[in-house]
Amino acid sequence: MIKQLAIVGGTHGNEFTGIYLLKKWQDNIELIQRGSFNTETVFGNPEAYQANKRYINSDLNRRFNQVELENRTLTGLEEVRAKQINQQLGPKGDPRIDFIIDVHTTTSNMGPTLLLTAKGKFYNQLAAYVQMNMPEVVISCDEDHKTNQEQHFLSSIAKHSVMVEVGPVPQSVLRHDVFEQSERMTLLILDFIELYNTDQLPQFPVTIDAFRFLETISLPLNSKGERIAMIHRDIQDKDFAAIEPGQPLFVTFAGEEICYQGDTTVYGSFINEAAYYDNNLAMSLMEKVTLNCR
Amino acid sequence: MIKQLAIVGGTHGNEFTGIYLLKKWQDNIELIQRGSFNTETVFGNPEAYQANKRYINSDLNRRFNQVELENRTLTGLEEVRAKQINQQLGPKGDPRIDFIIDVHTTTSNMGPTLLLTAKGKFYNQLAAYVQMNMPEVVISCDEDHKTNQEQHFLSSIAKHSVMVEVGPVPQSVLRHDVFEQSERMTLLILDFIELYNTDQLPQFPVTIDAFRFLETISLPLNSKGERIAMIHRDIQDKDFAAIEPGQPLFVTFAGEEICYQGDTTVYGSFINEAAYYDNNLAMSLMEKVTLNCR
Numbered sequence: 017m018i019k020q021l022a023i024v025g026g027t028h029g030n031e032f033t034g035i036y037l038l039k040k041w042q043d044n045i046e047l048i049q050r051g052s053f054n055t056e057t058v059f060g061n062p063e064a065y066q067a068n069k070r071y072i073n074s075d076l077n078r079r080f081n082q083v084e085l086e087n088r089t090l091t092g093l094e095e096v097r098a099k100q101i102n103q104q105l106g107p108k109g110d111p112r113i114d115f116i117i118d119v120h121t122t123t124s125n126m127g128p129t130l131l132l133t134a135k136g137k138f139y140n141q142l143a144a145y146v147q148m149n150m151p152e153v154v155i156s157c158d159e160d161h162k163t164n165q166e167q168h169f170l171s172s173i174a175k176h177s178v179m180v181e182v183g184p185v186p187q188s189v190l191r192h193d194v195f196e197q198s199e200r201m202t203l204l205i206l207d208f209i210e211l212y213n214t215d216q217l218p219q220f221p222v223t224i225d226a227f228r229f230l231e232t233i234s235l236p237l238n239s240k241g242e243r244i245a246m247i248h249r250d251i252q253d254k255d256f257a258a259i260e261p262g263q264p265l266f267v268t269f270a271g272e273e274i275c276y277q278g279d280t281t282v283y284g285s286f287i288n289e290a291a292y293y294d295n296n297l298a299m300s301l302m303e304k305v306t307l308n309c310r
Numbered sequence: 311m312i313k314q315l316a317i318v319g320g321t322h323g324n325e326f327t328g329i330y331l332l333k334k335w336q337d338n339i340e341l342i343q344r345g346s347f348n349t350e351t352v353f354g355n356p357e358a359y360q361a362n363k364r365y366i367n368s369d370l371n372r373r374f375n376q377v378e379l380e381n382r383t384l385t386g387l388e389e390v391r392a393k394q395i396n397q398q399l400g401p402k403g404d405p406r407i408d409f410i411i412d413v414h415t416t417t418s419n420m421g422p423t424l425l426l427t428a429k430g431k432f433y434n435q436l437a438a439y440v441q442m443n444m445p446e447v448v449i450s451c452d453e454d455h456k457t458n459q460e461q462h463f464l465s466s467i468a469k470h471s472v473m474v475e476v477g478p479v480p481q482s483v484l485r486h487d488v489f490e491q492s493e494r495m496t497l498l499i500l501d502f503i504e505l506y507n508t509d510q511l512p513q514f515p516v517t518i519d520a521f522r523f524l525e526t527i528s529l530p531l532n533s534k535g536e537r538i539a540m541i542h543r544d545i546q547d548k549d550f551a552a553i554e555p556g557q558p559l560f561v562t563f564a565g566e567e568i569c570y571q572g573d574t575t576v577y578g579s580f581i582n583e584a585a586y587y588d589n590n591l592a593m594s595l596m597e598k599v600t601l602n603c604r
Contacts, residue, residue, distance in 0.1 A: 036540075040563045068588075069363075123480040186417040186480035188584045192543040192561055246330075249486040267486055269334045290482045294362075 018114040018176070018209050021055050022105050023048060023202065025119045027077050027170050028291070029064025030187040033198050034119030034180075040199075050206050052213035053114075058101065060118075060170065063093060068188055070291050077118075080172050082108060082165040098170075106173040109165070116174040117205055119198055122183035123290040124299075125253040128197040129154045130205075131179035132226075133171055134164075138212070140307040142178065144220045145208040150200055154256055155226035156181070156285060157305065178205060184253070187290055220309040227256060227283055227302035235296045236266055236274055244268050247288040247298060255285050259301070266298070312408040312470070312503050315349045316399050317342060317496065319413045321371050321464050322585070323358025324481040327492050328413030328474075334493075344500055346507035347408075352395065354412075354464060357387060362482055364585050371412075374466050376402060376459040392464075400467040403459065410468040411499055413492055416477035417584040418593075419547040422491040423448045424499075425473035426520075427465055428458075432506070434601040436472070438514045439502040444494055448550055449520035450475070450579060451599065472499060478547070481584055514603040521550060521577055521596035529590045530560055530568055538562050541582040541592060549579050553595070560592070 023041070025034025038057050041048045048055045059065075061076045072093040079098035084090060085108060105113040122129075130146055130153055132139045143155040158179075164172055171177030180201050185194045211217050236245040245266035251259060259265070259282050266274040276282075278301075286292060287299040317335070319328025332351050335342045342349045353359075355370045366387040373392035378384060379402060399407040424440055424447055426433045437449040452473075458466055465471030474495050479488045505511050530539040539560040545553060553559070553576050560568040570576075572595075580586060581593040 036537075036563060044564075123483055184480075186478075186584050187482065188587060189417055189582060190540040191582070192540055192546055195540060195563075243330075246484040246486055246489060252486055269330060269489075270338075288483060288485070290480050293482060 017213055018053050020113045021053050021115045021117070021206070021209065022058055022113045022174070023055060023117045023119065024058045024060050024170060026062065026065050027060030027118055028070045028075075028120065029061045029066070030068055030070050031121045032188060032190050033121045033182065033185065033195050035059065035065055036190060036195065037119060037199055037202070047203070048206060050210040052210055055206065058105065060101070061094065061097060063097075070187070077170050078168045080108065080170050081168045084168070101170065102173055108173045111174050113174045114176060115209065116171040116177040117180060117202055118169070118171045118177065119180045119202060120182075121185045121194060121198070122181055122286060123186055124255050124286050124288060125184045126181060126255045126285055127152055127154055127183070128201050129156050129181045129285075130201065131181050132157045132159065133167075133169065133177050133179070134159050137308070138176070139178075140224070140309045141212075141217065141220050142205065142208050143226065143307060144224050144309040145211075145218070146201060146204045147224060148218075148221075149204050153201060155224060155307065156302065157226055157228040157307075180205075222310055223306045223308055226305050226307050227285065228305045230282065230301045230303055232297050232300050233265070235293075235298045236268070237296060243296065245274055248273060251284055251287060251299075253287070255287050256283050256302070258282075259284055311507055312347050314407045315347050315409045315411070315500070315503065316352055316407045316468070317349060317411045317413065318352045318354050318464060320356065320359050321354030321412055322364045322369075322414065323355045323360070324362055324364050325415045326482060326484050327415045327476065327479065327489050329353065329359055330484060330489065331413060331493055331496070341497070342500060344504040346504055349500065352399065354395070355388065355391060357391075364481070371464050372462045374402065374464050375462045378462070395464065396467055402467045405468050407468045408470060409503065410465040410471040411474060411496055412463070412465045412471065413474045413496060414476075415479045415488060415492070416475055416580060417480055418549050418579070418581050419478045420475060420549045420579055421446055421448055421477070422495050423450050423475045423579075424495065425475050426451050426453065427461075427463065427471050427473070428453050431602070432470070433472075434518070434603045435506075435511065435514050436499065436502050437520065437601060438518050438603040439505075439512070440495060440498045441518060442512075442515075443498050444491075446491075447495060449518060449601070450596065451520055451522040451601075474499075516604055517600045517602055520599050520601050521579065522599045524576065524595045524597055526591050526594050527559070529587075529592045530562070531590060537590065539568055542567060545578055545581060545593075547581070549581050550577050550596070552576075553578055
């Protein structure tokens with residue numbers, strides 16, 4: 017039974033969609049209320065939004081592992097903000113909030129994507145429900161073998177959580193289509209939880225298709241650490257399409273192709289995400305998986 | 311006769327394409343050398359690039375009117391940088407550099423666009439030449455009735471200039487297609503100037519089509535100055551397509567349409583450009599015009 021739910025927007029200050037959705041819902045609270053649980057809203061990083069940046073000192077959505085939350089010597093803006101949010105929604109380990117929906121956007125062409133943070137029939141049925149009502153939604157499984165205590169995402173404060181991740185939209189921009197997709201997905205998640213709580217879940221398909229995170233791959237650098245290549249046009253905007261062994265992944269600024277060296281078919285996500293340039297990450301590689309829903 | 315030419319990249323620190331093109335050309339100087347003139351490169355705002363922002367204190371590409379350049383009391387980072395660049399390439403009014411190409415990108419779906427900064431057969435033939443070799447290029451006339459002294463763009467230091475403006479690409483991202491289009495357009499401009507200088511210009515079409523700036527329109531705000539609407543899906547990504555009287559331009563966050571109140575057909579450009587949110591600008595409106603090329 018889920019009794020307390022929080023919707024978080026603006027965990028990244030330049031992802032405007034979640035921030036404006038929060039404003040809309042705060043002015044029209046009935047849109048996010050359901051009978052069987054309480055919903056509250058949290059603006060993740062208002063200071064970063066004011067500065068029109070993803071973050072001020074460090075990425076807020078990497079600040080929530082247990083060790084860091086308990087380390088009082090950490091005083092960067094996001095380190096402090098993480099402790100505040102943990103106090104408000106958590107504390108992690110024994111949280112007041114049962115379920116967190118964290119609303120994000122990406123510059124990658126991922127379409128409306130539902131990121132599942134853990135395994136299990138509850139998540140699989142949630143994903144199936146969203147997809148039954150919104151067939152364009154892609155399911156991405158990011159359970160990365162960390163324990164919840166080790167996990168550094170904001171949503172890991174609660175025992176259960178998902179991330180809504182929609183693109184493409186540039187940083188610091190609102191798109192009508194992305195706004196509507198993000199709202200629709202979020203409301204469908206609330207609807208599912210209402211049905212779950214009230215024991216009214218519908219019949220689900222036996223399985224649904226999804227993608228599971230394998231690894232991140234980096235932009236090619238020279239010996240000085242400078243980028244020497246960019247994402248190849250053949251995979252730009254091709255999130256969740258197959259990448260075959262030998263296929264061009266990058267093109268150097270001089271025009272030479274750099275190809276995928278793996279020996280199995282994989283699928284890209286977060287391809288050319290703006291925020292990942294900080295760490296010279298080019299994309300995530302995923303495998304196709306099947307989730308059991310009954 | 312054009313003897314001294316400068317290519318500027320990174321006038322905006324989060325428009326990576328021009329910055330990486332400069333790096334490429336600095337390492338391969340023969341790509342931008344031509345027989346009849348000298349080419350140099352200028353990195354507009356390296357400090358803003360380091361901070362991964364459009365600018366630090368104020369938009370560098372609005373800092374070049376004569377009065378501001380001569381005002382020694384202005385000491386913001388971009389105000390100082392403008393004076394440095396003016397000293398290096400100018401001084402405006404009697405500049406060392408004859409021609410500036412300033413390489414920009416946009417989050418709007420403008421495709422490869424050539425922005426002409428002044429009227430006249432030289433510019434019209436330059437535009438025709440680029441379009442003959444790259445038919446997808448759109449010609450946009452931004453001669454806004456200011457004198458060159460009043461004009462605040464970096465490129466106004468030189469007597470002659472154009473801006474290369476390619477999108478869509480998010481801020482702080484490199485796209486293979488946008489990179490190639492920007493490079494191709496820039497090199498075609500160099501080729502045209504070489505042909506012009508050596509009296510080898512080809513035959514041009516009698517006229518070419520272009521768009522001329524009319525006005526900017528703002529995002530709808532409430533009485534507190536907060537945005538209440540976003541660009542409507544019907545015109546998102548439709549730069550340079552017709553906007554008819556009565557057509558939806560915006561949609562409020564509650565879902566109500568706000569329509570175009572003008573009584574003539576116009577054409578949008580810079581639709582939903584990220585950098586324009588600072589000033590709550592939604593897009594530019596353009597008229598269709600014909601440029602004489604003979």
